[in-house]
Amino acid sequence: MDDSDRDPSGLTHDDLPESIVARMRRADRSQAIVDPRTDRAVLDAARAQFAARHGRAAARRARWALPLGAAAAAVLAAWLVVGPFGGVRVPSSDDVDGSGTVDVLDVFALARASARGNVDPRVDELGARIVSLAATRSPR
Amino acid sequence: MTCRAALVGLLAALFAGAGDVGAQQNAAPSSFAVVDVFIDSAEPLAAWQFELDGGGAMQVVGIEGGDNPTFREPPFYDRAAVDRGAAERIIIASYSLGEPAELSRGRARVASVHVRTRGLEPPDYQLRLVAAGAADGRPIDARISFGLRTGR
Numbered sequence A: 001m002d003d004s005d006r007d008p009s010g011l012t013h014d015d016l017p018e019s020i021v022a023r024m025r026r027a028d029r030s031q032a033i034v035d036p037r038t039d040r041a042v043l044d045a046a047r048a049q050f051a052a053r054h055g056r057a058a059a060r061r062a063r064w065a066l067p068l069g070a071a072a073a074a075v076l077a078a079w080l081v082v083g084p085f086g087g088v089r090v091p092s093s094d095d096v097d098g099s100g101t102v103d104v105l106d107v108f109a110l111a112r113a114s115a116r117g118n119v120d121p122r123v124d125e126l127g128a129r130i131v132s133l134a135a136t137r138s139p140r
Numbered sequence B: 001m002t003c004r005a006a007l008v009g010l011l012a013a014l015f016a017g018a019g020d021v022g023a024q025q026n027a028a029p030s031s032f033a034v035v036d037v038f039i040d041s042a043e044p045l046a047a048w049q050f051e052l053d054g055g056g057a058m059q060v061v062g063i064e065g066g067d068n069p070t071f072r073e074p075p076f077y078d079r080a081a082v083d084r085g086a087a088e089r090i091i092i093a094s095y096s097l098g099e100p101a102e103l104s105r106g107r108a109r110v111a112s113v114h115v116r117t118r119g120l121e122p123p124d125y126q127l128r129l130v131a132a133g134a135a136d137g138r139p140i141d142a143r144i145s146f147g148l149r150t151g152r
Helices: A018-030 A036-082 A104-115 A122-130 B002-027 B079-084
Strands: B030-045 B047-053 B058-065 B089-095 B104-118 B126-133 B142-151
Touching: A104 A122, A104 B047, A104 B089, A104 B126, A122 B089, B030 B047, B030 B058, B030 B126, B047 B104, B047 B142, B058 B079, B058 B089, B089 B104, B089 B126, B126 B142
Parallel strands: none
Antiparallel strands: B030 B104, B030 B142, B047 B089, B047 B126, B058 B104
8 A cells, every 4th residue: 555545544445435435536636736846936936025025125124214213313312412301401521510501510610620739721711601691591 | 945945954854853862862761770689598608600681671880799708709790791781681600719617608698780770660680590509519509689779
């Protein structure tokens, strides 16, 4: 008995009536026979289709990724500068005490450092800048 | 004759207009006032900065230091704008490197702002404390207020 005579259930032709075996053989022959070359061709076509779809999706992602990333970076930078609670942070070398704003306390910090021997010529310059009417806006 | 009459009329109109302008300038009342600025702090006050805005109805003409002698240096302010007569608001700041025991505690006059005001009503003064600090540079809580001295 060859493999074609063996049913998946484990029964052999010897266990079945001849009429049933004959009907089953007819039915078996009526099914389409898939040639290995056809199978290979279908597989290759499917792979090609999915490969092309992947490329298009990647291209779509690449087209949006740059402007989207730039916009996200800008929003993040604005959030960091303005601050989550509305205070304006000034990322500046003049922010000597690191408070986020430049005011007399920064001038005072420079002056205190100067008093300890590290004379800093920026004291008067920064002092003049923090009171400059042209450099500041009226709160009204 | 007609030209001479037109010229006389034109000159008369010009003089009349100049007279109106002069009358308007004389009519706009102007006076001087002194705004004494006080800062009230529970801790010794070593540094301060405030902003005074007169809402466009004042012009700062001079700045005077406060009562505490440890603030030896004149305060920072936009001297050029004051000298130009263009200071309709002013930001003033100062600090002292004196010992904490020498610094003011409680309510103290830190500066006096001499202003020229326009109009019959006193300006709507807006005073804002920008920063106040202790001798070690820490920001401290403080209250700011002002008193007004007026005179013609």
